Amino acid sequence: MSVKSEVTETSSVAEATRAVVREFLAARAAGDTGRLVELFADDVDWLLAENPVVPWIRPRSTAVECAAQFTELMEHTVPEGARASVDAFLVDGTDAVLTGHLSGTVRATGKSFEGPFALRLTVEDGRITRHHLYENSLSIAEACVA
Numbered sequence: 001m002s003v004k005s006e007v008t009e010t011s012s013v014a015e016a017t018r019a020v021v022r023e024f025l026a027a028r029a030a031g032d033t034g035r036l037v038e039l040f041a042d043d044v045d046w047l048l049a050e051n052p053v054v055p056w057i058r059p060r061s062t063a064v065e066c067a068a069q070f071t072e073l074m075e076h077t078v079p080e081g082a083r084a085s086v087d088a089f090l091v092d093g094t095d096a097v098l099t100g101h102l103s104g105t106v107r108a109t110g111k112s113f114e115g116p117f118a119l120r121l122t123v124e125d126g127r128i129t130r131h132h133l134y135e136n137s138l139s140i141a142e143a144c145v146a
Helices: 003-030 033-039 063-076 137-144
Strands: 040-048 083-092 095-105 112-124 127-135
Touching (some): 003 033, 003 127, 040 063
Parallel strands (some): 040 127
């Protein structure tokens, strides 16, 4: 394989990853859980630090469970108060990393949370196989406690 064809192949894998991640972000923004189920692989390496006082943060591993996280988040937070911004969107082959800031308000307590986040996604065969989210879980937990 020539260097040029290797670069082209790597570039096309990265572009495919970027396209799936963009679809994922659009589906999240639209609340399209059906599309989220399609985008997640049947088995997902899901990582989000467990937090027993936060109802939408729990272990997940299937496409349906992963997509349901969005619905559960919306049930427990005030949609009008939810904000997320992406500062960086880096892609290397099948891996993508997004960093940014998120904030919201817990419906049951009226308390707000905020903080930075980093999301690592891996896309294989057009579907998300890894979803690792690192966020300010202390701020979120404090907002969930009355």
